Amino acid sequence: QVQLVESGGGVVQPGRSLRLSCAASGLTFSTYAMHWVRQTPGKGLEWVALIPYDGSSKFYADSVRGRFTISRDNSKNTLYLQMNSLRAEDTAVYYCARDAEQWMVVAPYFDHWGQGTLVTVSS
Amino acid sequence: ETVMTQSPDTLSVSPGERATLSCRASQSVSSNLAWYQQKPGQAPRLLIYGASTRATGIPARFSGSGSGTEFTLTINSLQSEDFAVYYCQQYSNWPPLTFGGGTKVEI
Numbered sequence: 094q095v096q097l098v099e100s101g102g103g104v105v106q107p108g109r110s111l112r113l114s115c116a117a118s119g120l121t122f123s124t125y126a127m128h129w130v131r132q133t134p135g136k137g138l139e140w141v142a143l144i145p146y147d148g149s150s151k152f153y154a155d156s157v158r159g160r161f162t163i164s165r166d167n168s169k170n171t172l173y174l175q176m177n178s179l180r181a182e183d184t185a186v187y188y189c190a191r192d193a194e195q196w197m198v199v200a201p202y203f204d205h206w207g208q209g210t211l212v213t214v215s216s
Numbered sequence: 217e218t219v220m221t222q223s224p225d226t227l228s229v230s231p232g233e234r235a236t237l238s239c240r241a242s243q244s245v246s247s248n249l250a251w252y253q254q255k256p257g258q259a260p261r262l263l264i265y266g267a268s269t270r271a272t273g274i275p276a277r278f279s280g281s282g283s284g285t286e287f288t289l290t291i292n293s294l295q296s297e298d299f300a301v302y303y304c305q306q307y308s309n310w311p312p313l314t315f316g317g318g319t320k321v322e323i
Contacts, residue, residue, distance in 0.1 A: 137315055140311075140312055
C-alpha cells in the first residue's frame, strides 16, 4: 500500500533553515504530483506547496513563497521541502500528501497522507 | 483566494444519530470539493471528492452533497469511530488550495 514517511523536523531558531524529506513507497512516485500541507498546533490545515510529477513547475502559498522550496527526486522516490528564513508562525506539523490524480494537475486534492513531522521555530 | 467556512465549529451527537456538517465557499467551486476526516494524532483521511463521491473504502453512511458555494457532509447512524474533526477543501480556484476551519463531531 501507499506509504509516505516524513522526516527532518525538529526545533530551529527563527531565521534558520530546515529541510524536510518525504520517502514514498507503494506507488509509482514519478507519476503523481505531490504536496506539502501543514497544521499548526490545535488549528486547521494549510496547503503549503505543490510540485507536478515531473517537477516542471512549482506552486506555493503566499505565506511561504520566496522562503520555501519544494523539490523531488524521482530516482529516490523522495519529496523535499527546503525551508529558509523560518518564523515562529511556521511552527506546525508538516504533512506530505499525494495528489489524487496521476500525471496532470488539474483539480488537486489529496488521497494519501504521511503521518507528519513537527517543526518548531523558537529561540 | 477562496475562503472556506465550516459550520458549526462543534457538533454534539449521540451514537446512532445523524450528523450534518456544512461548508460554504466564498465563490463558486463547482463540484471541486473534498471532505477529510482527522482523528487525534492522525493524518487527515480522504472521505469524499467531487462533492459527492466516496473515496475507496469509505462506508456508505458518509455522503456528500452540494455544488457551487454550499456543501453538506452527512454521516448517518454515527459510529464511535466517526467522532473526529472534519475538514472541507476546495480545489477549483487554485493556487492556493484552501481548507475550511473544521467541524469537530463529539459525543
